[in-house]
Amino acid sequence: MSGCPDQAELLQAYFDGELDAANAQAFEAHLAACPGCSAALDDLRMLRERLADPALREPAPESLRRRIEATLAAEAPAARPRGHSAGVLPWGLSAGFGALAAALAAVAVLPSTGALETQLVADHVRSTLGTRLVDVETSDRHTVKPWFNGKVDFAPPVVDLAEAGFPLEGGRLDYLDGRRVAALVYRRNRHVINLFVWPQTGPPRLPALGRSHEGYAIVHWTQGGLQFWAVSDVDRGELQAFARLFAQRTGS
Amino acid sequence: MARILPFSTVRARPPEAPAGRAAPPPAAGRRDGPDAPLAKADAERFRGLVLPHLDAAYGFARYLTRDATLAEDIVQDAFLKAYRAFAGFRGGDPRAWLFAIVRSSFLSSLRNRPAWTSDEAAPDAASDEASPEAALIRQGEAQSVRGAIAALPEPFREALVLREFEDLSYRQIAEVSGAPLGTVMSRLARARQMLAVALREESRR
Secondary structure, three states, X not given: OOOOHHHXXXXXXXXXXXXXXXXXXXXXXXXHHOHHHHHHHHHHHHHHHHHOOHHHOOXXXXXXXXXHHHHHHHOOOOOOXXXXXXXXXOOOOOHHHHHHHHHHHHHHOOOOOOHHHHHHHHHHHHHHHOOOOOOEEOOOHHHHHHHOEOOEOOOOXXXXXXXXXXXXXXXXXXXXXXXXXXXXXXXEOOXXXXXXXXXXXXXXXXXXXXXXXXXXXXXXXXXOOEEEEEEEOOOHHHHHHHHHHHHHHHHO | OOOOOOHHHHOOOOOOHHHHOOOOOOOOOOOOOOOOOOOHHHHHHHHHHOHHHHHHHHHHHHHHHOOHHHXXXXXXXXXXXXXXXXXXXXXXOHHHHHHHHHHXXXXXXXXXXXXXXXXXXOOOOOOOOOOXXXXXXXXXXXXXXXXXXXXXXXXXXXXXXXXXXXXXOHHHHHHHHOOOHHHHHHHHHHHHHHHHHHHHHHHHO
């Protein structure tokens, strides 16, 4: 890595999406003029690419999940004294189902955020817990876009953002806010990003971070007569970066 | 990269210990009382908010401990602590909160284990895991990356894993590791540098 020593911190913060817009812009100007820093940035990207290998990530073993379920059940808010384990699980559901029910319950009792945000998060959670993350599974945007033909009465734009670290996973038909919507599924490392799209009349709106909803970030924007809602458990900054990129690519 | 010792020898305690043992107070979060039982709604909230991050917690523990069995024990311990401390959880990112507890469980496991075990256990090479066929070709590659990460000294490894695998922001990493922001940034820079060098050397072999 051969970047300017005095720019090293900025370079890394830029790479990690930690700079505000003004500083990012200033650094991009430097980057354009400095082959050393550009090369250093490429090195960081290459490293991240190698680390994105799913083989480096391992889900928790099912046995651990069951052990934790059992531990929590033993801790249940019943009158039973702590430490006494009855050996029966009050939540006798399968782990996935239990988590789903709980996630939905958590969403349902939320106080003030809009009903739509609640639905969006519930949909997102459902898609990641169930078996139906995508209806059409492909990283090829030219396959995803026509797949929606005849299934929804609008044409959602689909862009390829793999080189930016957001590979396309596919598309799904969903039902939200009383209508059919298109859900595009992207991935950021191991995190799923659901991008819900449906028509909207009104002025265009730039991507803006909504209130994060029980740990899930939401970014909303409107463009070309469509409204976009990105929902994910990735870092808020990254979801914003995703939204900005997507909006940029579909804007012109 | 050969596995040198059976990891079961690194275990610090019998397998049945975690579930029954009284947990020390967690590092993060407040408890409302010594034995404040979690209200039913809170218990449900915990299952909705914290339990979905089990895979992430395990992945983090796995890289911290470099040992699958120890990682399981630590995660189970951390979930119990988190559950008991949940009444004191006042919002924020549940993942960062959970990771801080995983980290403290990891640190106390280091303190509790027998003196003869070494922190520099053999880097685990994931050779015992089943992989889908498509991953087979990449397995050698993944294994060397895994080994290179495992060889990073602890604070650097932690910063790298939280950033690259869990997408935590600098601020969240600082929160989890209890280090100032500047330290997080320099650890991360150093971790990346060390990793890049290690992988370059590896590919030359």
